[in-house]
Amino acid sequence: MRVSVVSLGTWQFGGEWGRSFTASEVDNIMGRAQELGINFVDTAECYGDHLSEALVGRALAGRRQAWHVATKFGHRYAGHMQRQNLFGADEVRRQLEASLAALQTDTIDLYQFHSGSDAQFDDDALWTMLNKQVEAGKVRHLGVSVSSKRDPMHQIQRAQAVGASVIQIVYNRLERGPESLALLSCLLHDLGVLARVPLASGLLSGKYRPGETFTSADDLRSGFPADEVQHTLLEVQRIAETEVPPGVPMAAWALAWCLQHPAVTCVIPGCKDVMQLELNASAARLVDDAHPQADQVYLAVA
Secondary structure, three states: OOEEOEEOOOOOHHOOEEOOHHHHHHHHHHHHHHHHHOOOOEEEOOOOHHHHHHHHHHHHHHOOOOOOEEEOOEEEEOOOOOEEEEHHHHHHHHHHHHHHHHHHHHHHHEEEOOOOOOOOOOOOOHHHHHHHHHHOOOOOEEEEEEEOOOOOOHHHHHHHOOOOEEHHHHHOOOOHHHHHHHHHHHHHHHOEEEEEEEOOOOOOOOOOOOOOOOOOOOOOOHHHOHHHHHHHHHHHHHHHHHHOOOOHHHHHHHHHHHHHOOOOEEEEOOOOOOHHHHHHHHHHHHOOOOOOOOOOOOOOOO
16 A cells, blocks of 8 residues: 555544544545645554544545545444454444444455554454455555553564565654664564554644643543643753754644654544644655655655
8 A cells, every 4th residue: 555654544534532523524634634745544353333434434525435434343342432442353344334334335445453462462262354355455564553551563574474564663753662673673574564653643743732631531641640731842842942943833843753763654633623633744845865765655744
């Protein structure tokens, strides 16, 4: 797949980031994204009860061929920030059918194992079933979205053995752990890398200052430890003052920072409106023309 270096993350469409979205709002965001050259959208079955997928699917009507669509499996939505882990082959096959229906498509371009344990990952029956779905044309490519709470190396090193070619991993200016081994291993094994949470759940957007609190029960950040949030915001302030060039929006800088790593194929930031989307897309202008993957990825910014 030839994907834009900046793509569209859609967890927010499931209603767990402080607000709900109407179908027309999602239509507008995705329409403008396409105008900007963005051609890759990432969602999951558990962003709401297939809610994000359904909103994306509606927006894709009439322009499906312009987009690469990624979704994930393994978690059943059970309420706000509540999930039921379901990684068995039969259950995942049912999840796949539900995702295809919600997305209003016959094929998912990238279907990803979603933050499961190594024991769940090592289920041969699961990958046998998934590779049969690839053969049947319901899935084009398989991927692994590795958990931020576990050592990712087992799943990265076994990805190709189970038929996966893409790794999704948390990576941003504040969370650089993957640089030590995970990203290097992805380069070694020729795995595509999707950098998720590239704006550190919005803390690297430049929007928030030390002292900011998240109190809305609908905003997952309200569950972050308050002292950690303040420590992080102080570090973000330091980065803004010492690393971000004058006149450059911090959000765009933070996304371009991720893209400078030779292993990173694209970043998948979310957005709440068209203005945020345009700011995210502007990161493409900051990426050095000498980026090691310049011949593989692109973004045409209007």
